[in-house]
Amino acid sequence: MELKKLADCLKALGDPTRLEMIALLKHRDCCVCEFIPVFNISQPAISKHLNRLKVAGLVTENRKGQWVFYSLNRKKLEEVGLGLSHLPDVTNIFDELEAKGLLVHCE
Amino acid sequence: MELKKLADCLKALGDPTRLEMIALLKHRDCCVCEFIPVFNISQPAISKHLNRLKVAGLVTENRKGQWVFYSLNRKKLEEVGLGLSHLPDVTNIFDELEAKGLLVHCE
DNA sequence: TATGGATATAACAATATAGTTATACTATAA
């Protein structure tokens, strides 16, 4: 995954509430109203956290009648993990600076 | 890794600048002055990003004369990846709500 | 010891984030 996209996903995951949501969704799909008693925040706050995860592509939503169920995008979560362990090769950054004579040589 | 700590690490990694720093440090140790021409931000900004990574335990610093070199804590980075793929079991959260009669049953 | 280079910290500004309450929207059911 590209660095910018990966950073976006990591930022979405980098919040205790959202990470706990992900952990719960790993267990099973959940509807918004199930999250409300779990977290000590208002329903709109829950909704916004879920939207943040959705925008990052980490969850999908699925309306069933008046309820909206959220599901974990396991593939995406796995991609983030893999992205972390296989960060893109950025050695060319130093090479390019070297070519422009901008690379600092310490000591 | 505990959820709160994991979220802290993910938040530290969830910034394009810091993630690119991590990618560069995966290649080799770098001193602060080497990062300056890479990113379009001031030296104090570089310094603060590195401190954020250090506080999260993702890098270590090592002074050599007037230079400060930063090294990737590969073990920690790996732990974060593993933490993501093996999120703690939180099924007890629903169980406890169930016991208190607070669990919502949709549909 | 004085000077200068490398890095960190302080003080501040602009923007992003995460929460709130109020309200709008959507679907079910009376």
Next chain:
DNA sequence: TTATAGTATAACTATATTGTTATATCCATA
């Protein structure tokens, strides 16, 4: 069609984040 439950959005506030410039600190060396 009206009322109600579940969810999302709007408007706002407080705090966190990320950058800046100015300055302090640390170390090598003239």
